[in-house]
Structures are given as C-alpha cells and as structure tokens.
Amino acid sequence: MLGEVRLPARLASCSLEVMHKAFAVSLVILVGSPLACGDHATPASSSAALDGRTYVLKVPDGYDGSHPLPLIVATHGYGGTGSTLVPYFGLDPVADERGFFVVYPDGTVDQSGRRFFNATDACCDFYGTGVDDVAFIDSLVDHIEATYAIDPSRVYAVGYSNGGFMSYRLACDLSPRFAAIVSLEGAMWNDPSQCRPTAPVAILEVHGTDDIVISPAGGNVVDGYSNRVYPPLVETVGSWATLNGCAETGLPGADPGAIDGETSQPTTAQTSSGCRADVDLWMNQGGTHSPALTSTWPEAIVDFLMAHPKSSVDTIAAK
Numbered sequence: 448m449l450g451e452v453r454l455p456a457r458l459a460s461c462s463l464e465v466m467h468k469a470f471a472v473s474l475v476i477l478v479g480s481p482l483a484c485g486d487h488a489t490p491a492s493s494s495a496a497l498d499g500r501t502y503v504l505k506v507p508d509g510y511d512g513s514h515p516l517p518l519i520v521a522t523h524g525y526g527g528t529g530s531t532l533v534p535y536f537g538l539d540p541v542a543d544e545r546g547f548f549v550v551y552p553d554g555t556v557d558q559s560g561r562r563f564f565n566a567t568d569a570c571c572d573f574y575g576t577g578v579d580d581v582a583f584i585d586s587l588v589d590h591i592e593a594t595y596a597i598d599p600s601r602v603y604a605v606g607y608s609n610g611g612f613m614s615y616r617l618a619c620d621l622s623p624r625f626a627a628i629v630s631l632e633g634a635m636w637n638d639p640s641q642c643r644p645t646a647p648v649a650i651l652e653v654h655g656t657d658d659i660v661i662s663p664a665g666g667n668v669v670d671g672y673s674n675r676v677y678p679p680l681v682e683t684v685g686s687w688a689t690l691n692g693c694a695e696t697g698l699p700g701a702d703p704g705a706i707d708g709e710t711s712q713p714t715t716a717q718t719s720s721g722c723r724a725d726v727d728l729w730m731n732q733g734g735t736h737s738p739a740l741t742s743t744w745p746e747a748i749v750d751f752l753m754a755h756p757k758s759s760v761d762t763i764a765a766k
Contacts, residue, residue, distance in 0.1 A: 494530070497590050500583055503529040504591070505549040507542045517547040517601035517753065518591060520584060520617070520625075522554075522610030525571045526561040529553045532607065537745045545749065548595065552587055554580070554609070566612035567636050569668050569675035580613060581620045588624065600757040604628040605748060608661060608736065611652075615683070618648040627724070627755035629653065629748045632661050632736050634677040639686040647724035649755035650687045651748065653706070654680055655734025663730075680728070687726045694721025700729075703747040707731050708739040724755060 494503050507516065519542075523532040529551030533539060538549050554562035558574045565572040565580045572578065591597060604625050606614035611633015618628045619636070622644030629651045636642050654663055661668075665679035678686075688696045700716030707714075712732035719726045731738055 497587055498583070500555075500587075501529070501553045502587060503533060503551040505533075505539045505542050505551075506595070507546050507548065509543075509546070510595070512596045515596040515598035517603065518588065518597045519547060519549045519749075519752065520588065520602070520604045521549055521551045522564055522584075522604065522606035522613045523551070523562070524608035524610055525554075525563050527554075527607075527610075528562055532610070535607070535740065536605065537740060537742065538605075538749070541745045541749055545753075547601075547749075547753075548591065548597065550587060550591060552584060564606075564609055564613040564616075566609060566616040567634075567641070567677070569634070569637060569677040570612045571609040571668070581616060584613075584617060585621055585624070598756075599624075600761075601626060601753070602757075603752040605631070605752070606633060607631045608633060611661075612677075615642070615650075618642075618650065618687075619644055622646040622648050623761060626757040626761070627651070627752050629751065631738075632658055634661055634665075634680070635683040635686055637665075637676045637678045639678075639682070639689075642686065642690065644690055646757075646761040647691050647722070648687075649724040649726070649751075650684070650691070651727045651729065651751050652680065652684055653729045653731065653748075655707070655731045655736065655738055657733055658736045660736035684726060684728050688719055688722070691719075691722040691724045691726055693719040693726055695719060696726065700727055703729055704743040705741055706738065706744040706747060707734045708741045710734055710738075727751065 494501060521532055521536055523529060532551050542549050554564045555578045557563050563571040565578045588602060602625055604614040604617045611630035614628040614630045615633060615635045617625050619642035623646045625648055627649035631653045656663060663680040665677060667674040667676055696719045698718050698720060700718035703714055703716055710731060710733040715730040715732060717728045
C-alpha cells in the first residue's frame with residue numbers, strides 16, 4: 448500500500464521523506480513540521496540545470512570573485528527537492544553572513560514520482576535505475592568551481608535522510624574532494640568494505656534518539672519489494688573512526704545548542720581524539736526523523752564544517 452499525506456499549502460515546501468513503521472511494508476510521505484518551515488525565511492536562490500539535472504544555487508550576498516569561498520553541497524531526503532531543502536536547512540542567511548556557496552541538487556525521479564539519490568544499496572534507488580549520483584555531484588562541483596571562485600580545501604556536504612546517506616557516499620567515493628560532511632538522520636553502507644576513502648574526511652552525524660525511520664539501532668528501509676539493511680549508528684560512526692585512524696571515540700563533545708524546536712531535552716555531543724579527521728556524533732534526545740530545526744542548527748553545522756578544511760596534501764590530491 449502506498450499512501451500520501453495531504454498537507455496545507457503553507458507546509459508544501461517542507462522536506463519530504465519516506466517513513467516506515469514496524470511490521471508495515473508501505474511508503475508514506477513524511478513532511479517537516481510547521482516549526483521546521485517557519486523558523487527559516489530565506490531569500491530566493493537561482494535554479495539551473497547541468498546535463499539534464501536540476502539544482503538550486505545560493506550565491507552569497509556581496510560575492511565579487513576576489514577571493515575563493517567555501518561550497519556546501521546539500522542533498523534532500525527521498526521525495527524532496529533541492530528547493531524544499533532551502534527553507535528546512537536554513538543555510539542561505541548564514542551563507543550571506545559568513546560568505547559561502549550552497550548548492551542544492553535535485554535527485555532523479557523514480558517510478559513512484561519521487562526524487563531520490565542512489566547512495567547505498569539500502570537507500571534509495573528502490574527501482575534499480577543505477578543512476579550515478581556520485582558522478583553527477585562530482586561534475587556539478589566541477590561546474591561551480593569553473594564558474595565561481597571556490598576554495599578547493601573547503602568543499603563540504605550536508606544531507607538529510609536519503610541525502611544523509613548520500614553525504615556518506617560522497618565521503619567514501621570523493622574523499623579527496625570533500626573535507627567534511629554532516630548527515631542528519633542518515634547512515635553508512637551496511638558493509639563498511641564498500642567505503643574506500645583515499646583521504647580523511649571529517650564526519651558529523653546528527654540523529655534523533657526516537658527516529659523510527661532510520662533507527663539508531665539499525666534496521667531495514669522497507670520499500671515494498673525488498674528489505675534494505677542499514678547499520679546501527681554505532682557502526683556508522685565506528686566505521687569512520689577506524690577509517691580516520693581515531694585513537695579514542697565517544698568522548699564528551701562541545702554542546703551544539705538546541706537544534707530541535709520540538710524537544711525539550713538537550714543534544715548529547717560526542718567527539719573523538721587522535722584522528723586524521725574528526726568523527727563527531729550529536730544525539731538529539733527525544734528527536735524524531737524530521738526534527739523541527741531551529742536557527743541554532745545552521746550555525747552549528749557550519750561551525751563544524753568550517754573548522755575542518757582539507758590539509759594541503761589532501762587538497763593537492765583532489766586536483
């Protein structure tokens with residue numbers, strides 16, 4: 448059974464995502480809460496296309512090309528679009544204030560009419576198209592770098608749910624290019640041997656303790672045809688701690704502030720030590736799959752990203 452929640456027009460621009468419940472083999476469209484939309488009134492970004500694929504690009508106010516600026520690639524959840532992610536993530540006003548680009552690529556439309564990124568075998572190429580989203584995003588970054596002054600040591604990825612899976616895929620496959628990634632309610636390959644980075648990438652996973660769609664305990668993304676397994680959160684973070692050569696994990700981290708407007712509980716932050724690139728985890732206590740992101744969220748994740756540029760050696764490898 449395939450169902451869709453009908454929403455007021457005011458909420459139509461919020462992020463969309465697949466939701467599954469225990470013992471159910473169905474797809475439901477899950478839309479961000481009113482708080483998630485209302486907290487971030489953002490200026491319009493420009494839409495464009497590359498090789499038949501569409502994207503939204505935010506050029507920061509005051510950009511004059513006189514010096515290179517960072518670039519963030521932001522990937523939406525299953526059923527969403529780049530434009531729905533703009534108000535949800537709230538990055539555009541911060542881009543104006545702090546001077547960086549944000550590009551929001553659109554996924555491919557599948558047979559159910561929903562856009563997706565082919566990130567891992569769990570999520571979310573449910574119809575087996577085999578589309579190469581790594582190559583598309585790599586070309587998109589090439590195109591933006593050829594058009595604007597982009598700092599190659601500060602190219603980052605941020606993704607929500609299916610987009611979170613995609614951010615991990617970019618870290619695995621394009622590690623010389625991406626300095627750091629943030630995944631919101633995402634997960635890694637269930638088989639960690641599928642991830643073979645050749646350069647360190649800083650990792651931040653942000654996850655709700657009460658997420659039943661992408662559970663912290665791991666599970667199956669149920670698409671009605673097959674069970675698609677994703678790993679427990681401890682394995683997602685642990686895999687990257689191993690890849691980045693961390694000596695210690697699970698250490699108390701700096702408080703990122705209240706990032707979810709629906710929970711009254713603090714965010715629990717964990718960090719690592721002795722790593723070639725940091726591996727951090729923020730657990731949103733009581734948080735669900737579609738947190739109502741506050742204005743603290745974009746500032747906090749931008750702080751993390753900008754604190755992790757590529758080293759000169761890694762930047763050379765990316766060219």
